[in-house]
Structure formats: structure tokens, C-alpha cells
Amino acid sequence: MTQPQFEYGESVRLIRNVRNDGTYPGKEVGELLIRRGAVGCVYDVGTYLQDQLIYRVHFIDDARTVGCREEELILASDPWVPNLFEFRDKVVALRSFAIGGEVVVERGQVGTIEKVLRDLPDGVQYHVHFSDGRILQIPEPSLAMVDAAAAGVDHE
Structure with missing residues (x-):
């Protein structure tokens, strides 16, 4: 397994929408949890099925902590082009x-x-x-x- 790209305390930006895959309590499966572009802080790094890094990221503006895969994140300081609309809007x-x-x-x-x-x-x-x-x-x-x-x- 590779070393984590992001460390505890780093600010990261979500580059894909994160929907509930059934593991987030109190929300319907498929319900949008965090929109792409949101910035959060890495709270913890763990693994899923022993081969996928999962970052627990706290998104302060959304008052929510969710698990994110490495390919869903970039550093918050990296260039970003925001968009107004999303798939299905x-x-x-x-x-x-x-x-x-x-x-x-x-x-x-x-x-x-x-x-x-x-x-x-x-x-x-x-x-x-x-x-x-x-x-x-x-x-x-x-x-x-x-x-x-x-x-x-x-x-x-």
C-alpha cells in the first residue's frame, strides 16, 4: 500500500460530489453529503479492504465528517474552478x-x-x-x- 498523500490537519478540497453509500447514518442511500469544491480538514487516515486509503475529512461549513478516497481530494491550495450546477440539477x-x-x-x-x-x-x-x-x-x-x-x- 502507498503512503498517504494527505496528512492529519491538512486542508483539502473535494473534487467530486460525495453521496451516502449506506455507511452514513441518518441519510438515505444516494443522498448528497458534500458537494464538490467543499474544503475540509483531514481528521484521520485509514484503510478499506486493506488496499484503499480512506481519509476522514471534517467539513466545517457543512458540520459533517465523511470518508473520502484519495482520488476525490486535492490540497485546498491547489487551483480550483468552481461550478454552479451539478449532475441532475x-x-x-x-x-x-x-x-x-x-x-x-x-x-x-x-x-x-x-x-x-x-x-x-x-x-x-x-x-x-x-x-x-x-x-x-x-x-x-x-x-x-x-x-x-x-x-x-x-x-x-
Whole structure:
């Protein structure tokens, strides 16, 4: 087994969403525990099945301690590009989109995030699945959460 990459007391950032795999008490299996981007402090390092390092990380802002695999963490000081939306989030288009001059998504149309594209030179973009079955790649500033749009929040 390799040596731990992170030590007790180090600040780390979560780079993947962590959902309950059935080991977190009081939460449903599959329920989101901590969103990617959250920063926490390594509390302990242990093993799972004798070959996987598991870091017990305390996320102060969420008042929660969860087990994280090494590949789910980076140092908190490492470069990070935040994103507003996650897989399965319901979003609304803030403008219309056309392909070959034909409008295929109207402003206000609701879609579901299928994939987050964070490492693009033009900023964060998403694969969004719209109700007509189309999946389009949409830049983050062109989307809003369905709840924010319903509340009349203007993002333009």
C-alpha cells in the first residue's frame, strides 16, 4: 500500500460530489453529503479492504465528517474552478439557442444537467438534456437554477 498523500490537519478540497453509500447514518442511500469544491480538514487516515486509503475529512461549513478516497481530494491550495450546477440539477435557459439558424431551445426552456465540463478554456460549460431529447453544450452564464428562475432572479 502507498503512503498517504494527505496528512492529519491538512486542508483539502473535494473534487467530486460525495453521496451516502449506506455507511452514513441518518441519510438515505444516494443522498448528497458534500458537494464538490467543499474544503475540509483531514481528521484521520485509514484503510478499506486493506488496499484503499480512506481519509476522514471534517467539513466545517457543512458540520459533517465523511470518508473520502484519495482520488476525490486535492490540497485546498491547489487551483480550483468552481461550478454552479451539478449532475441532475434542473436548469433553465436564459437565452434561446440555435443550430444552423434554427432555434432549438427557447429562452425559459427547462433542462437537466447531464455532465459538467470544468476544464475548458472558455470557462465552465454543461451538457444539458432538454425535454425534446436534445443534449446541448451550454456555457454556465446562459443557465440558471429552475428555482432561481421561478423566483424572478435575473442573471443577465
